[in-house]
Each structure stands twice: as structure tokens, then as C-alpha cells.
Amino acid sequence: MSWIWSNGDLIWDRTLDHLVLSVPPIILSFLLAVPLGALANRYRASRGAILSSVGLLYAIPSLPLFIVLPVIVGTSARSPLNLIIALTLYGVALMVRVVADGLASVDPDVRQSAAGVGFSSWSEFWQVELPLAGPVLLAGLRVVAVSTVSLATVGAVIGVQSLGSLFTDGFQRGIQAEIIAGIVATVVLALVLDGALVLLGRLLMPWTRKSSSRVMLPLTPTPLTPTPLTPTTTPTTPVTR
Amino acid sequence: MNLLIESIQWILDPQNYVGGNAIPLRVLEHLGFTVATLLIASAVAIPAGFFIGHTGRGRGLAVSISGAFRAIPTLGLLTLVALSIGIGLGAPYVALTILAIPPILAGAYTGFEAIDRRTIDAARAVGMSEGQIVRGVELPLGLPLLIGGIRSAALQVISTATLAAYLADFGLGRYLFTGLKTRDYAEMLGGSILVILLALALEGIFATIQRFVVPRGVVSSRSRVVRVR
Known part of the structure; x- marks a missing residue:
């Protein structure tokens, strides 16, 4: 414990390093995944090609990618930029599938009626499809945030400073408290970013809170009443599904 | 690009196929370690998962455990276990089994x-016992998702086993760390390429x-269900 008290500054500095490494990939992966996911959702051929290449990308182990990437991109292996690019690739790999699935979950009837009232396919995408897929996208982005924060620590092994440096340093010097402090700080940072995303979601999608309580309601009466008696309740099922 | 050619030359160099540091030996170490941890983790997780899935009990606990573990950094867990039980292969085994x-x-x-x-009600109605339901209905229908779980565990283990070379002289990760120390970029890159190929091969198999x-029966009925909706 005494190690933590006397090294608060160090932990704080590494936390800031960690934020610089992990926040840009989270934002970038969302921005890149939306067009890619939309493309994957549009045509059958592009869906197969995009989703399978993204799946392969996700299968690449992190440490080898950190080493191979500089040769391809031309950055230095020890630069934070290299790590940010690699983490963005993992975020995109996770997020593209989520975007494609989220857009596919939008009810075709809703999209047809949007076209019917005069939305162009461009504005229908931004104003109807994307907001309706929002809760799914948010859930995916939360997974991206948590895994990015956790993955960023691996960079410490090749010399990119982050909270992971507390692991390598603590291991080399045999200070258990330093490693534990690093783990706790990483988990706390992941939870903070996750919480920030949840708040952002509430701000941008105020309708989700109302509909989530509505989703719970139809679930309870179903085992009690036989299905043929409840056709009138079907219109109330939320469109977000 | 020159480095890439050098690293491929490193992979093909016959010198790297003899002795205790030979590439095939390292690949086998890496694979053997991955399979062993997956077997131990499966022996614990599959019966527990079947119990939760069949009875519906303990589901909240399982969800929060798997959620919390996603946030725990693998490198932190590895170094922590290594400090408490000593450098060597024991620590990676313990840490990676926990992760898998x-x-x-x-x-x-x-x-x-x-x-x-x-489907389960129907199985019960035709007189199947609970054991028969688990073995004859739930197991075959749930198998694709179970394999999917083992697949992501395998990816995680093969990736983190590379990191485990930080603690023990073992596996393909060794090339990365010796290359890093001696600034032999060809060796580092060659090792990385080998790990990536191994992971992609495993992904393809799964x-x-x-x-x-x-x-x-599920394959043919699935398209019908989609159309009804």
C-alpha cells in the first residue's frame, strides 16, 4: 500500500498516457466502422467480403501486430501512433460486425414507410436507420472501449508507456503493489469510459430509456394469457428491436 | 519492405530448424500450451455453463464474471501471477486458464x-428425462455457440501465450522478445509472422x-423461420 501512496504521481501520469492511447482508437473505430458496416449491410457480396476480412483481422494477436504494423505503415514500433493505429484496427474489426448487425435489425417495414413519406435513401440512413440501430451500436462501442483500454497495456512490453508500464516495471522490480495498482487503474479507467459512453447514449438517444421499460412489460403477461387473445398488443412492441 | 524480405529469409533459414530454439519446436510448444489450457478451462467451464444454461440458475453471476474479466488486462494478470508463484511455465498456465x-x-x-x-417443452412432453434433454436436445443445438466460445478462448490464449514468453523461455513469443533485446528486427518480425499465421490457421479450423x-434439421428450418418473421 505504501508504494501506491508514494507513487500517486506516477500512476496519474501513466493514466493520462493510457487515455491518449485509448480514446482516439475508440472514436476512430466508430467513425470508420459506420460506413464499412453500412456497406456490408447493403450488398450480399460486400457483406461476405467485409465481414470475413474483419474477422481475420480480429484474429491477429496483438503483440505481433504491434511489431508487424510499423513495417507496413512506416511508423516507429515504439511510437504511440503505432499503437493507436493497431488499436483502431481492432476496434474497427469488432465494430463493423456490430454496425452491420445493428442496421440489419432495423425493421424493413419502417424503412419502407420512411421511403414512402419521402426520405431519400441518404437521409433515411442518417435519420431513420442509424438512430434505430443506435442502442446496438452503443452496446458494441462499450465492448470496444473496454477491450481497447485492456489491450493498450500490451504496448508496454515493446516500450510504449501506458498503465501497462506499471506491470512490466512492477514485475522487473518485484513490486506486487505496483502491478495491482496497474490492474485496478486499468479496470477503473475502462469503467469510467464505459460509463461516459452510457451517459452519451442517454443524451443522444433519449427515447431508449422509455422504450426499455416498455420492452419489459409484454414479457410478463405472455405465459399467463394464450397468444391468440393478444393480437391488439402487437402494435405497441417497440420499433427499436 | 526490405525488413519483410529479411524476416521471411529468417523464417526459411535452415539454421532456425535445429537445436532447442528450432521453429517447429517452438510452434509445437505454443500449440501444446494452447490446447492444454483450453482443455483445463473447458473441463471447468463447460459443465458449469451447461448447469447454468439448463437450470437458469446463477446466470447473473456468470454474466458479471465474464463481463468483469474482459476489463482485466492480460499482461497485468500474467505478471501478477508470475510474481506470486515464481517465473516459469506455472504462471502462464494459471493466468491463461483463468482468461480462457x-x-x-x-x-x-x-x-x-x-x-x-x-423445443425443450416438446422434448419433455414426449417423455424425455432431464438427462436425455441435455444430451439429446440441448447439447446438439447449443454446440455451435459452445464451439464459438472455445474459438474466442483459443484466439485469446494463442495471443496471450505470445506475451507469456515475457515470463518464461517458451513458445513463439520467445523470438519476439530475444529479437527485441538484441535489436534483431528480422527475428522479431519473423516470429510475429509465425504467430499470426498460427492464429489464422486455428481460426480457419474453428x-x-x-x-x-x-x-x-436446424440449417434447413432456419431460413423458414426468417421468412415467417
Whole structure:
């Protein structure tokens, strides 16, 4: 414990390093995944090609990618930029599938009626499809945030400073408290970013809170009443599904 | 690009195929370690997952455990275990088994949960015992998702086993760390390429298995369900 008290500054500095490494990939992966996911959702051929290449990308182990990437991109292996690019690739790999699935979950009837009232396919995408897929996208982005924060620590092994440096340093010097402090700080940072995303979601999608309580309601009466008696309740099922 | 050629030359160099540091030996070490941890983790996680999926009990606990473990950095867990039980192969085994359990557990119980309740009720109605339901209905229907869980655990283990070379003289990760220390970029890159190839090969094998274990009746009925909706 005494190690933590006397090294608060160090932990704080590494936390800031960690934020610089992990926040840009989270934002970038969302921005890149939306067009890619939309493309994957549009045509059958592009869906197969995009989703399978993204799946392969996700299968690449992190440490080898950190080493191979500089040769391809031309950055230095020890630069934070290299790590940010690699983490963005993992975020995109996770997020593209989520975007494609989220857009596919939008009810075709809703999209047809949007076209019917005069939305162009461009504005229908931004104003109807994307907001309706929002809760799914948010859930995916939360997974991206948590895994990015956790993955960023691996960079410490090749010399990119982050909270992971507390692991390598603590291991080399045999200070258990330093490693534990690093783990706790990483988990706390992941939870903070996750919480920030949840708040952002509430701000941008105020309708989700109302509909989530509505989703719970139809679930309870179903085992009690036989299905043929409840056709009138079907219109109330939320469109977000 | 020159470096890439050098690293491929390193991979093909006959010198790297003899002695205790030979590439085939390292590949076998890496694979053997991955299989062993997956087996230990499966022995713990599959029965527990089946119990949760069949009875529905302990689900909240399982969800929060697998969620919390996603946030724990693998490198932190590895170094922490290594400090407490000593440098060597013991620490990676313990740490990676812990990491492999949550995805397999999630695969096992979500596989059972995803089954239509009516199918299980029907099985019960025709007189199947609970054991028969688990073995004859829930297991085959839940198998694709279980394999999916093992697949993501395998990816995680093969990736983190590379990191484990930081603590022990073992596996393909060794090339990365000796290369890093001696500034031999060709060796580092060559080792990285080998790990990536190994991971992609494993991914391909699991994808094929996952396709084959879907029961035939499910494949044909799935398209019908989609159309009804």
C-alpha cells in the first residue's frame, strides 16, 4: 500500500498516457466502422467480403501486430501512433460486425414507410436507420472501449508507456503493489469510459430509456394469457428491436 | 519492405530448424500450451455453463464474471501471477486458464439459452428425462455457440501465450522478445509472422468445425423461420 501512496504521481501520469492511447482508437473505430458496416449491410457480396476480412483481422494477436504494423505503415514500433493505429484496427474489426448487425435489425417495414413519406435513401440512413440501430451500436462501442483500454497495456512490453508500464516495471522490480495498482487503474479507467459512453447514449438517444421499460412489460403477461387473445398488443412492441 | 524480405529469409533459414530454439519446436510448444489450457478451462467451464444454461440458475453471476474479466488486462494478470508463484511455465498456465474460462462459459450457457423454449417443452412432453434433454436436445443445438466460445478462448490464449514468453523461455513469443533485446528486427518480425499465421490457421479450423456441428434439421428450418418473421 505504501508504494501506491508514494507513487500517486506516477500512476496519474501513466493514466493520462493510457487515455491518449485509448480514446482516439475508440472514436476512430466508430467513425470508420459506420460506413464499412453500412456497406456490408447493403450488398450480399460486400457483406461476405467485409465481414470475413474483419474477422481475420480480429484474429491477429496483438503483440505481433504491434511489431508487424510499423513495417507496413512506416511508423516507429515504439511510437504511440503505432499503437493507436493497431488499436483502431481492432476496434474497427469488432465494430463493423456490430454496425452491420445493428442496421440489419432495423425493421424493413419502417424503412419502407420512411421511403414512402419521402426520405431519400441518404437521409433515411442518417435519420431513420442509424438512430434505430443506435442502442446496438452503443452496446458494441462499450465492448470496444473496454477491450481497447485492456489491450493498450500490451504496448508496454515493446516500450510504449501506458498503465501497462506499471506491470512490466512492477514485475522487473518485484513490486506486487505496483502491478495491482496497474490492474485496478486499468479496470477503473475502462469503467469510467464505459460509463461516459452510457451517459452519451442517454443524451443522444433519449427515447431508449422509455422504450426499455416498455420492452419489459409484454414479457410478463405472455405465459399467463394464450397468444391468440393478444393480437391488439402487437402494435405497441417497440420499433427499436 | 526490405525488413519483410529479411524476416521471411529468417523464417526459411535452415539454421532456425535445429537445436532447442528450432521453429517447429517452438510452434509445437505454443500449440501444446494452447490446447492444454483450453482443455483445463473447458473441463471447468463447460459443465458449469451447461448447469447454468439448463437450470437458469446463477446466470447473473456468470454474466458479471465474464463481463468483469474482459476489463482485466492480460499482461497485468500474467505478471501478477508470475510474481506470486515464481517465473516459469506455472504462471502462464494459471493466468491463461483463468482468461480462457469466461468465453467458454458464456458459449456453453448462451448455447443452451438460445434454444427455443418450445423445443425443450416438446422434448419433455414426449417423455424425455432431464438427462436425455441435455444430451439429446440441448447439447446438439447449443454446440455451435459452445464451439464459438472455445474459438474466442483459443484466439485469446494463442495471443496471450505470445506475451507469456515475457515470463518464461517458451513458445513463439520467445523470438519476439530475444529479437527485441538484441535489436534483431528480422527475428522479431519473423516470429510475429509465425504467430499470426498460427492464429489464422486455428481460426480457419474453428470456423470449419463450427459450420459442421450445426445439426442438419436446424440449417434447413432456419431460413423458414426468417421468412415467417
